[in-house]
Amino acid sequence: MVLCALRRQLLRSGSRCGTWTRLLQRPSSGCVYSSTDGFNHQEIREKLQAFPGGSIDLLKQDSGIAVLTINNPSRMNAFSGSMMVDLEERVTQLENWTGGKGLIVQGAAETFCSGSDLNAVRAISNPQDGMKMCMFMQNTLTRLVRLPLISVALVEGRALGGGAELTTACDFRLMASGSVIQFVHKHMGLVPGWGGAARLVRLVGSQNALKLLGGAVKVDPELGLHIGLSDEVLEAQQEAEGVVTLLQQAENWLSRYTKGPAPVIQAVKKVVLSGRELPLSDALRTEKDVFGTVWGGPANLQALASKPKHK
Numbered sequence: 599m600v601l602c603a604l605r606r607q608l609l610r611s612g613s614r615c616g617t618w619t620r621l622l623q624r625p626s627s628g629c630v631y632s633s634t635d636g637f638n639h640q641e642i643r644e645k646l647q648a649f650p651g652g653s654i655d656l657l658k659q660d661s662g663i664a665v666l667t668i669n670n671p672s673r674m675n676a677f678s679g680s681m682m683v684d685l686e687e688r689v690t691q692l693e694n695w696t697g698g699k700g701l702i703v704q705g706a707a708e709t710f711c712s713g714s715d716l717n718a719v720r721a722i723s724n725p726q727d728g729m730k731m732c733m734f735m736q737n738t739l740t741r742l743v744r745l746p747l748i749s750v751a752l753v754e755g756r757a758l759g760g761g762a763e764l765t766t767a768c769d770f771r772l773m774a775s776g777s778v779i780q781f782v783h784k785h786m787g788l789v790p791g792w793g794g795a796a797r798l799v800r801l802v803g804s805q806n807a808l809k810l811l812g813g814a815v816k817v818d819p820e821l822g823l824h825i826g827l828s829d830e831v832l833e834a835q836q837e838a839e840g841v842v843t844l845l846q847q848a849e850n851w852l853s854r855y856t857k858g859p860a861p862v863i864q865a866v867k868k869v870v871l872s873g874r875e876l877p878l879s880d881a882l883r884t885e886k887d888v889f890g891t892v893w894g895g896p897a898n899l900q901a902l903a904s905k906p907k908h909k
Protein backbone atom coordinates (compact mmCIF):
# COMPACT_ATOMS: atom_id res chain seq x y z
CA MET A 599 0.00 0.00 0.00
CA VAL A 600 2.78 2.39 0.94
CA LEU A 601 4.57 1.63 -2.29
CA CYS A 602 1.35 1.90 -4.33
CA ALA A 603 0.58 5.25 -2.75
CA LEU A 604 4.14 6.34 -3.38
CA ARG A 605 3.83 5.18 -6.99
CA ARG A 606 0.50 6.99 -7.37
CA GLN A 607 2.13 10.09 -5.93
CA LEU A 608 5.02 9.73 -8.38
CA LEU A 609 2.80 9.16 -11.39
CA ARG A 610 0.61 12.12 -10.44
CA SER A 611 3.64 14.37 -10.30
CA GLY A 612 5.31 13.26 -13.53
CA SER A 613 8.91 12.01 -13.73
CA ARG A 614 9.61 9.14 -11.35
CA CYS A 615 12.95 8.91 -9.59
CA GLY A 616 14.07 12.51 -9.62
CA THR A 617 10.68 13.23 -8.10
CA TRP A 618 11.24 10.64 -5.36
CA THR A 619 14.58 12.19 -4.56
CA ARG A 620 12.89 15.57 -4.32
CA LEU A 621 10.22 13.98 -2.09
CA LEU A 622 13.00 12.72 0.17
CA GLN A 623 14.38 16.22 0.39
CA ARG A 624 11.10 18.11 0.87
CA PRO A 625 9.75 18.21 4.43
CA SER A 626 6.32 16.66 5.18
CA SER A 627 6.13 15.09 1.73
CA GLY A 628 6.42 11.43 2.70
CA CYS A 629 2.70 11.03 3.44
CA VAL A 630 0.64 8.07 2.22
CA TYR A 631 -2.79 9.79 2.23
CA SER A 632 -3.84 13.18 0.92
CA SER A 633 -7.11 14.93 0.05
CA THR A 634 -7.36 12.82 -3.12
CA ASP A 635 -7.86 9.81 -0.80
CA GLY A 636 -10.66 11.67 1.00
CA PHE A 637 -8.30 12.46 3.88
CA ASN A 638 -9.05 15.76 5.61
CA HIS A 639 -5.95 16.45 7.66
CA GLN A 640 -7.29 19.48 9.51
CA GLU A 641 -10.57 17.80 10.45
CA ILE A 642 -8.94 14.77 12.11
CA ARG A 643 -6.30 16.96 13.74
CA GLU A 644 -9.04 18.97 15.46
CA LYS A 645 -10.89 15.81 16.47
CA LEU A 646 -7.75 14.31 18.02
CA GLN A 647 -6.99 17.51 19.93
CA ALA A 648 -10.24 16.95 21.83
CA PHE A 649 -8.57 14.04 23.68
CA PRO A 650 -5.77 15.65 25.66
CA GLY A 651 -3.14 14.21 28.01
CA GLY A 652 0.58 13.54 27.95
CA SER A 653 3.08 14.93 25.46
CA ILE A 654 5.71 13.97 22.92
CA ASP A 655 8.98 15.63 23.88
CA LEU A 656 11.85 16.28 21.52
CA LEU A 657 15.44 16.97 22.53
CA LYS A 658 17.81 17.81 19.67
CA GLN A 659 21.43 17.41 20.76
CA ASP A 660 24.70 18.86 19.42
CA SER A 661 25.85 15.30 18.69
CA GLY A 662 23.25 15.20 15.88
CA ILE A 663 21.27 12.56 17.82
CA ALA A 664 17.77 13.60 18.94
CA VAL A 665 15.71 11.92 21.66
CA LEU A 666 11.94 11.67 21.21
CA THR A 667 10.10 10.72 24.41
CA ILE A 668 6.55 9.31 24.56
CA ASN A 669 5.43 10.91 27.78
CA ASN A 670 2.19 9.85 29.46
CA PRO A 671 3.38 7.75 32.42
CA SER A 672 0.06 7.63 34.31
CA ARG A 673 -1.32 5.67 31.32
CA MET A 674 1.80 3.64 30.59
CA ASN A 675 2.62 6.16 27.81
CA ALA A 676 -0.58 5.44 25.87
CA PHE A 677 -1.17 7.82 22.94
CA SER A 678 -3.88 10.38 23.68
CA GLY A 679 -5.31 12.27 20.68
CA SER A 680 -3.23 15.36 21.41
CA MET A 681 -0.09 13.20 21.58
CA MET A 682 -0.82 11.97 18.05
CA VAL A 683 -0.93 15.60 16.92
CA ASP A 684 2.21 16.35 18.98
CA LEU A 685 4.03 13.47 17.29
CA GLU A 686 3.22 14.87 13.87
CA GLU A 687 4.63 18.26 14.91
CA ARG A 688 7.84 16.72 16.26
CA VAL A 689 8.29 14.77 13.00
CA THR A 690 7.96 18.06 11.09
CA GLN A 691 10.67 19.57 13.32
CA LEU A 692 12.91 16.57 12.62
CA GLU A 693 12.32 16.83 8.87
CA ASN A 694 13.63 20.39 9.05
CA TRP A 695 16.70 19.55 11.18
CA THR A 696 19.58 20.00 8.75
CA GLY A 697 22.22 18.98 11.32
CA GLY A 698 20.43 15.78 12.35
CA LYS A 699 21.93 12.32 11.96
CA GLY A 700 20.21 10.00 14.42
CA LEU A 701 17.05 9.59 16.47
CA ILE A 702 16.21 7.59 19.58
CA VAL A 703 12.53 6.99 20.36
CA GLN A 704 11.88 6.05 23.98
CA GLY A 705 9.08 6.02 26.54
CA ALA A 706 9.07 7.96 29.80
CA ALA A 707 9.38 6.30 33.20
CA GLU A 708 10.98 3.05 32.07
CA THR A 709 8.23 1.75 29.81
CA PHE A 710 7.83 2.25 26.06
CA CYS A 711 4.16 2.73 25.11
CA SER A 712 0.87 0.88 25.68
CA GLY A 713 -0.65 1.87 22.31
CA SER A 714 -3.56 4.18 21.77
CA ASP A 715 -5.31 5.63 24.79
CA LEU A 716 -8.32 3.38 25.31
CA ASN A 717 -10.40 6.33 26.55
CA ALA A 718 -9.88 8.15 23.24
CA VAL A 719 -10.39 4.90 21.31
CA ARG A 720 -13.77 4.37 22.99
CA ALA A 721 -14.88 7.89 22.07
CA ILE A 722 -13.98 7.47 18.39
CA SER A 723 -14.88 3.80 18.04
CA ASN A 724 -17.08 4.38 14.95
CA PRO A 725 -15.51 3.14 11.67
CA GLN A 726 -15.33 6.59 10.04
CA ASP A 727 -13.31 8.16 12.86
CA GLY A 728 -11.21 5.00 13.20
CA MET A 729 -10.22 5.22 9.53
CA LYS A 730 -9.33 8.90 9.86
CA MET A 731 -7.16 8.25 12.94
CA CYS A 732 -5.55 5.32 11.11
CA MET A 733 -4.68 7.47 8.07
CA PHE A 734 -3.37 10.27 10.29
CA MET A 735 -1.07 7.89 12.20
CA GLN A 736 0.06 6.07 9.05
CA ASN A 737 1.00 9.40 7.50
CA THR A 738 2.96 10.47 10.59
CA LEU A 739 4.73 7.15 11.10
CA THR A 740 5.57 6.88 7.40
CA ARG A 741 7.14 10.33 7.61
CA LEU A 742 9.04 9.12 10.71
CA VAL A 743 10.30 6.07 8.78
CA ARG A 744 11.39 8.34 5.89
CA LEU A 745 13.31 10.86 8.00
CA PRO A 746 16.89 11.17 6.75
CA LEU A 747 18.02 10.09 10.23
CA ILE A 748 19.11 6.66 11.46
CA SER A 749 16.48 5.81 14.05
CA VAL A 750 16.37 3.47 17.01
CA ALA A 751 13.48 2.45 19.27
CA LEU A 752 14.77 1.99 22.82
CA VAL A 753 12.28 -0.49 24.28
CA GLU A 754 12.04 -0.66 28.07
CA GLY A 755 9.08 -2.25 29.82
CA ARG A 756 6.20 -2.81 27.42
CA ALA A 757 5.52 -1.87 23.81
CA LEU A 758 1.90 -2.91 23.25
CA GLY A 759 -0.52 -2.48 20.35
CA GLY A 760 0.22 0.83 18.67
CA GLY A 761 3.38 0.98 20.82
CA ALA A 762 4.61 -2.20 19.14
CA GLU A 763 3.73 -0.63 15.77
CA LEU A 764 5.74 2.48 16.66
CA THR A 765 8.86 0.36 17.26
CA THR A 766 8.62 -0.85 13.64
CA ALA A 767 8.73 2.74 12.38
CA CYS A 768 12.39 2.92 13.49
CA ASP A 769 15.37 1.50 11.61
CA PHE A 770 16.53 -0.48 14.68
CA ARG A 771 15.08 -1.78 17.95
CA LEU A 772 17.17 -2.16 21.11
CA MET A 773 15.37 -4.14 23.82
CA ALA A 774 16.22 -3.77 27.50
CA SER A 775 16.29 -7.00 29.45
CA GLY A 776 12.81 -7.75 30.77
CA SER A 777 11.11 -5.75 28.02
CA VAL A 778 8.30 -7.03 25.80
CA ILE A 779 7.01 -6.10 22.35
CA GLN A 780 3.50 -7.44 21.84
CA PHE A 781 1.05 -6.87 19.02
CA VAL A 782 -2.01 -7.28 21.26
CA HIS A 783 -4.41 -6.12 18.52
CA LYS A 784 -6.09 -9.53 18.14
CA HIS A 785 -7.09 -9.42 21.81
CA MET A 786 -8.70 -6.04 21.12
CA GLY A 787 -10.61 -7.42 18.10
CA LEU A 788 -8.28 -5.43 15.82
CA VAL A 789 -5.36 -5.67 13.45
CA PRO A 790 -2.55 -3.11 13.31
CA GLY A 791 -3.64 0.12 11.63
CA TRP A 792 -0.66 2.41 12.06
CA GLY A 793 1.31 0.58 9.33
CA GLY A 794 2.75 -1.88 11.83
CA ALA A 795 1.71 -5.06 9.97
CA ALA A 796 3.21 -3.97 6.64
CA ARG A 797 6.48 -2.95 8.32
CA LEU A 798 6.57 -6.09 10.50
CA VAL A 799 6.33 -8.37 7.44
CA ARG A 800 9.33 -6.59 5.91
CA LEU A 801 11.27 -6.87 9.18
CA VAL A 802 10.66 -10.49 10.20
CA GLY A 803 9.07 -12.12 7.13
CA SER A 804 5.44 -13.07 6.63
CA GLN A 805 5.64 -16.38 8.56
CA ASN A 806 6.94 -14.75 11.71
CA ALA A 807 4.58 -11.78 11.29
CA LEU A 808 1.60 -14.15 11.07
CA LYS A 809 2.72 -15.87 14.25
CA LEU A 810 3.26 -12.60 16.13
CA LEU A 811 -0.10 -11.11 15.08
CA GLY A 812 -2.13 -14.33 15.07
CA GLY A 813 -0.85 -15.40 18.47
CA ALA A 814 -0.44 -11.92 20.00
CA VAL A 815 2.95 -13.36 21.00
CA LYS A 816 4.96 -11.68 23.76
CA VAL A 817 8.32 -10.97 22.12
CA ASP A 818 11.04 -10.86 24.77
CA PRO A 819 14.60 -9.73 23.91
CA GLU A 820 15.79 -13.27 23.19
CA LEU A 821 12.93 -14.03 20.76
CA GLY A 822 13.29 -10.52 19.31
CA LEU A 823 16.96 -11.19 18.47
CA HIS A 824 16.15 -14.64 17.11
CA ILE A 825 13.54 -13.44 14.59
CA GLY A 826 15.36 -10.20 13.73
CA LEU A 827 12.87 -7.84 15.37
CA SER A 828 15.47 -6.71 17.89
CA ASP A 829 19.02 -5.67 17.04
CA GLU A 830 20.59 -5.82 20.52
CA VAL A 831 19.73 -6.57 24.12
CA LEU A 832 20.69 -3.87 26.60
CA GLU A 833 21.47 -4.74 30.24
CA ALA A 834 21.94 -2.34 33.14
CA GLN A 835 25.70 -1.54 33.15
CA GLN A 836 27.92 -0.42 36.00
CA GLU A 837 31.18 1.33 35.14
CA ALA A 838 33.81 3.09 37.22
CA GLU A 839 32.02 6.41 36.65
CA GLY A 840 28.67 4.94 37.78
CA VAL A 841 25.64 3.40 36.13
CA VAL A 842 25.45 3.72 32.34
CA THR A 843 21.79 4.43 31.67
CA LEU A 844 19.96 2.57 28.92
CA LEU A 845 19.61 5.86 27.04
CA GLN A 846 23.40 6.37 27.18
CA GLN A 847 23.89 2.81 25.96
CA ALA A 848 21.46 3.42 23.09
CA GLU A 849 23.31 6.64 22.19
CA ASN A 850 26.65 4.80 22.23
CA TRP A 851 25.20 2.05 20.04
CA LEU A 852 23.73 4.52 17.55
CA SER A 853 26.80 6.77 17.45
CA ARG A 854 28.74 3.94 15.75
CA TYR A 855 26.57 4.60 12.72
CA THR A 856 26.21 8.38 12.94
CA LYS A 857 29.90 9.37 13.13
CA GLY A 858 30.68 11.79 10.31
CA PRO A 859 29.14 14.83 8.63
CA ALA A 860 25.34 15.13 8.63
CA PRO A 861 24.94 15.32 4.82
CA VAL A 862 26.81 12.02 4.42
CA ILE A 863 24.89 10.19 7.16
CA GLN A 864 21.61 11.54 5.77
CA ALA A 865 22.64 10.33 2.30
CA VAL A 866 23.35 6.86 3.74
CA LYS A 867 19.83 6.71 5.18
CA LYS A 868 18.29 7.93 1.90
CA VAL A 869 19.95 5.29 -0.29
CA VAL A 870 19.02 2.50 2.14
CA LEU A 871 15.46 3.81 2.39
CA SER A 872 15.01 3.91 -1.38
CA GLY A 873 16.49 0.39 -1.61
CA ARG A 874 13.96 -0.73 0.99
CA GLU A 875 10.90 0.95 -0.50
CA LEU A 876 11.38 1.11 -4.28
CA PRO A 877 11.70 -1.39 -7.13
CA LEU A 878 15.36 -1.96 -8.02
CA SER A 879 15.52 0.24 -11.13
CA ASP A 880 13.90 3.16 -9.30
CA ALA A 881 16.13 2.63 -6.26
CA LEU A 882 19.21 2.69 -8.52
CA ARG A 883 18.15 6.00 -10.05
CA THR A 884 17.49 7.48 -6.62
CA GLU A 885 20.89 6.23 -5.45
CA LYS A 886 22.45 8.04 -8.42
CA ASP A 887 20.63 11.26 -7.49
CA VAL A 888 21.67 11.01 -3.83
CA PHE A 889 25.25 10.16 -4.87
CA GLY A 890 25.23 13.44 -6.81
CA THR A 891 24.54 15.36 -3.60
CA VAL A 892 27.72 14.09 -1.87
CA TRP A 893 30.14 13.62 -4.81
CA GLY A 894 32.58 16.54 -4.79
CA GLY A 895 30.99 17.79 -1.58
CA PRO A 896 33.02 19.14 1.38
CA ALA A 897 33.39 15.75 3.10
CA ASN A 898 34.39 14.06 -0.16
CA LEU A 899 36.98 16.74 -1.05
CA GLN A 900 38.41 16.71 2.48
CA ALA A 901 38.74 12.92 2.39
CA LEU A 902 40.47 13.05 -1.01
CA ALA A 903 42.92 15.69 0.25
CA SER A 904 43.85 13.60 3.29
CA LYS A 905 44.83 10.56 1.14
CA PRO A 906 43.16 8.06 3.50
CA LYS A 907 44.21 4.44 3.93
CA HIS A 908 41.32 2.21 5.05
CA LYS A 909 43.32 -0.32 7.04
Ligand SMILES: CCCC(=O)SCCNC(=O)CCNC(=O)[C@H](O)C(C)(C)COP(=O)(O)OP(=O)(O)OC[C@H]1O[C@@H](n2cnc3c(N)ncnc32)[C@H](O)[C@@H]1OP(=O)(O)O
Nearest residue numbers: 672673674676712713714715716717758759760786791792
Ligand atom coordinates in the same frame (compact mmCIF):
# COMPACT_ATOMS: atom_id res chain seq x y z
C1 LIG B 1 -4.07 0.83 16.29
C2 LIG B 1 -3.72 0.95 17.75
C3 LIG B 1 -4.26 -0.20 18.55
C4 LIG B 1 -3.99 -0.08 20.04
O1 LIG B 1 -2.98 0.41 20.43
S1 LIG B 1 -5.21 -0.65 21.10
C5 LIG B 1 -4.52 -0.41 22.70
C6 LIG B 1 -3.67 -1.57 23.08
N1 LIG B 1 -3.20 -1.43 24.43
C7 LIG B 1 -3.82 -1.97 25.47
O2 LIG B 1 -4.86 -2.59 25.34
C8 LIG B 1 -3.15 -1.76 26.81
C9 LIG B 1 -4.12 -2.09 27.95
N2 LIG B 1 -3.40 -2.00 29.22
C10 LIG B 1 -2.78 -3.03 29.78
O3 LIG B 1 -2.75 -4.12 29.26
C11 LIG B 1 -2.14 -2.79 31.10
O4 LIG B 1 -2.61 -1.55 31.64
C12 LIG B 1 -0.58 -2.74 31.00
C13 LIG B 1 -0.11 -1.73 29.95
C14 LIG B 1 -0.06 -4.14 30.67
C15 LIG B 1 0.01 -2.28 32.36
O5 LIG B 1 -0.44 -3.11 33.37
P1 LIG B 1 -0.10 -2.75 34.90
O6 LIG B 1 1.40 -2.63 35.02
O7 LIG B 1 -0.79 -3.76 35.73
O8 LIG B 1 -0.65 -1.30 35.14
P2 LIG B 1 -2.18 -0.82 35.07
O9 LIG B 1 -3.01 -1.72 34.24
O10 LIG B 1 -2.63 -0.53 36.45
O11 LIG B 1 -1.98 0.54 34.24
C16 LIG B 1 -1.60 1.75 34.85
C17 LIG B 1 -2.58 2.78 34.38
O12 LIG B 1 -2.38 2.97 32.98
C18 LIG B 1 -3.63 2.86 32.32
N3 LIG B 1 -3.41 2.39 30.94
C19 LIG B 1 -2.54 1.46 30.53
N4 LIG B 1 -2.63 1.32 29.20
C20 LIG B 1 -3.58 2.18 28.79
C21 LIG B 1 -4.11 2.50 27.51
N5 LIG B 1 -3.66 1.90 26.40
N6 LIG B 1 -5.05 3.46 27.45
C22 LIG B 1 -5.48 4.09 28.56
N7 LIG B 1 -5.02 3.82 29.79
C23 LIG B 1 -4.08 2.87 29.88
C24 LIG B 1 -4.43 1.89 33.17
O13 LIG B 1 -5.80 2.00 32.91
C25 LIG B 1 -4.05 2.34 34.55
O14 LIG B 1 -4.77 3.50 34.86
P3 LIG B 1 -5.49 3.66 36.28
O15 LIG B 1 -4.38 3.63 37.29
O16 LIG B 1 -6.40 2.49 36.41
O17 LIG B 1 -6.20 4.97 36.21
